[in-house]
Amino acid sequence: MRNKLLAGAMALALIGCSEKPADDAQVATSDGAPATEAASDDAGGDIPLQAAPGVAFDYSYTFRLADDRIAKVQEEHAAACEALGVQHCRIVDVRYRLDDEKFVEAQTRFKLDPGIARKFGSSAIASVEKAAGVLADASVNGEDVGTGVLASQQRSAGARAEIARIEDRLKQGGLDKSERAELLSQISALRGQLGEERQSRRTGEGRIAWTDVAFNYASDGGVPGIGNRNPFGTAWATLLGSGGTLLSVLLFVGAAVLPWALIAGTAIFLWRRFRPRKAKPSAPAA
Template structure:
């Protein structure tokens, strides 16, 4: 009955604010709670069969991680992501906790977002089903769904067996210490073995606590991907991009012209100065004298 109530509360979180409040305030076995469960939307019910997952009763001791990828319009991602966060908040921190939220607009003007939850294993699959229903309501689709499981229960059993063996050995060694008749070196060796075994027992207990925590909560990750706008150009404005390219190209050309002009200006001034001197009256007269023919020397007539 408890799992049924949690599923109804999750569905109400995605249907409407008034129904959310009714599910939150209703006691665990009240008629209002049962009515809330029956009011689960058809969309959520139809999607439930499409959600991969395994009931906790069918896989005891297995820790599951759920991962979903949703694709929808970029401008709807933030709203849907907020809806999923509010649905988790309605369940309470004992059953659902938000551990990470990310929203990013990449260089291609495409939205990518992610929300990670820690959920009571009994409601993880239902939570995913209701999330898919809300995505479909926002005209999005489920692009990918993955469920990864690890047999943590077997690891816990093996750890308990190792701990039992280590504890028995500690008890045996402590019995030898109490019996007495040991020299100083033997006593020190036994104390060292007991300390090492107790350290091993502590490590095993810590590992079991981590494994038990994995079984007690299921990681659920929602990845949101934008549709990317028009094929080939995303959400970019091609006219704005063309104008930006034109301005960039024009600026580059102007910069090149100014650089070449600055490099050539001294030589142009030098050539202009030479041309001015070449056409000056002084140089004109000098060139005229150089061009004047030299008179030839005449031979005097012979004496008579």
């Protein structure tokens, strides 16, 4: 099983790449042309970014380790991201949960510079193994976002050309009010389309510029309802807690009832001690 997991981890090395976004003009003219290599020295053995231009990757890892070590490993991964700086790594979500069965579930999501995403994942695997954990699952999904960006640029170019044509028609004059209003309405709609296309390109370029990486942490086993805790130690602690609770209740009840019981007992004693005695009837004469 361990060999299969290591083989799966090595498969990630074949896909850890992407490219940084270019501006609209550069993307429009770079279709099919090799991109400039941008992998830094820190990327180690990462594949050059031009291997998959315009592709946005999502990395997902699932680690399995002891419950009491998950929080520490999760903190180590967050610290490793912070050490890279916000230019290369950003933490976007952190979760930690103890479920009803006393198992820990946690997740940390990052946005990483595509050039170091795979190396960051490899370092995370090493830290989990150091904590006696294992890589339980790993996947990499890629989406061709660059093609959509290029198509958006082409649509924007067509919209700008149509706006220019309509504006030329308006300059020629000879239009009645309804025709002029119709042409102005078309220009307004086209400019709205340009804004939507621009926002779409920015979103796509953002996905290319930053790789989403998710670390999922799961418990490595244990007894449902108990987890990895010592059940005998837990039972003893519960017994002591219950005994302490019972003693507290008895003391509380005693403190509340005892004074009244003493008063009632004293009153009964005094009544019996000082109550008038009835005279005994005299015996009849013989």
